[in-house]
Amino acid sequence: MVSNPEAPRQARDVLYATLLDGIVQLRYPPGARLSDVAVAAELGVSRTPAREAILRLADEGLVAVRPRSGTFVTPIDRHAVREAQFVREALEVAALQAAMANRERLDFDALAANIAGQREAIARDDIPGFGVFDTELHQRIFDASGFPAVARVAAPSRAHLDRVRKLNERPEAFPQLIEDHARLVAAMRDDDVDGATAALRVHLRRVLEVLERLERVRPDLFA
Template sequence: MTPTLPKSVADRVFDTLQQQILSLELPPNTRISEAEVAARLGASRQPVREAFRRLANLGFLNIRPQSGTTVTLISEEAVLKSRFIRIALETQTCRAACRDIADDGLAILASLISQQRQAITDGDRQKFHILDDQFHRQICVSADVGFAWDIISDHKAHMDRVRMLSLDTSSQNRALDEHIAILAAITARDPNGAAHAMTAHLTRIETLIAQLKQQSHNWFTDDSN
């Protein structure tokens, strides 16, 4: 097995900034500078500049030499592209899980649902978001297609900002119910039912976008970044 190489300073800066953008700690239109980030994270300017370029290439930063760097608006087009990729992959992982998942895999998924329920009770939105990702990842792992989650992770980030913006108690309970429906279909070894439940779960983001665009401070754009 090839050993995992330690992350570079640029990688660590990238990871930190991306998480802050996705969690809305750095909301859309926030101005940031290389100097400020370098000082805050204890890094030199060069790795920060590299991280900025990577985030810009992914559509999360607008770098304008004359006017500064800002966090992008949430691109509706990018979110819907991410949703398309997730539905294509995750309906198939659900079908594979119906065929291949073992009892211990079902138990792990059930435990994740219990933990999600507790996170809602505790009012811990960030923990619910993490457990939500773990639930989707575990379906891939239990179906012996863990590589699919690597692909999903590379494409889901634009959806994550919408998810974090919408994660009030009502939305969390709705997501929990949808996870329960997905698990019930997988437990019943019903591939069509599992695929349908996953599609319904991931498609709901269109409704969330419509609702959030009325509430969220002009944070959305219909243009891709």
């Protein structure tokens, strides 16, 4: 029987993605304890990939390994959230401007259909569905820029933003986000680079408003 040399790496990557999603979706909230033994047993893998996945999360500041105490999901780090937002805004504004300089790459019918899909998803209270359309819209900007892989540059810090965004999943928040997207697409269609850039900056900075509100109402979640 020939072993698959890629199997351990694949197991580690799948486990990392599963744990990351659990942290972002708050199934593992700040302060939750993560045991590599328990995680390995729960997900049906050996202890080694579980330990490696947890160490990767520790490198990204999402868990803290405390000798003789255990491993715990970290509180939300204000600076890490602001830094992640800064990186995302810098990359996405550059991508937007590159995309608008090459308008033939922009599919405005697809962008309009995306906005319609966002509205329909929220109308039926399908928050995960809205998230799919949201991610797709922003990725379309990177795709049209000619540098689609740039979106992955900010991926390691994205979880810090996503934890805050998850805590803002309130019915009253979504109409504003959809209108942000609609204004952005309208400015892009009008070839208004300054207007589109301003609309995108306003949209991407909303997470900082959420951060300030959460610090007031849920101080227990923060470092």
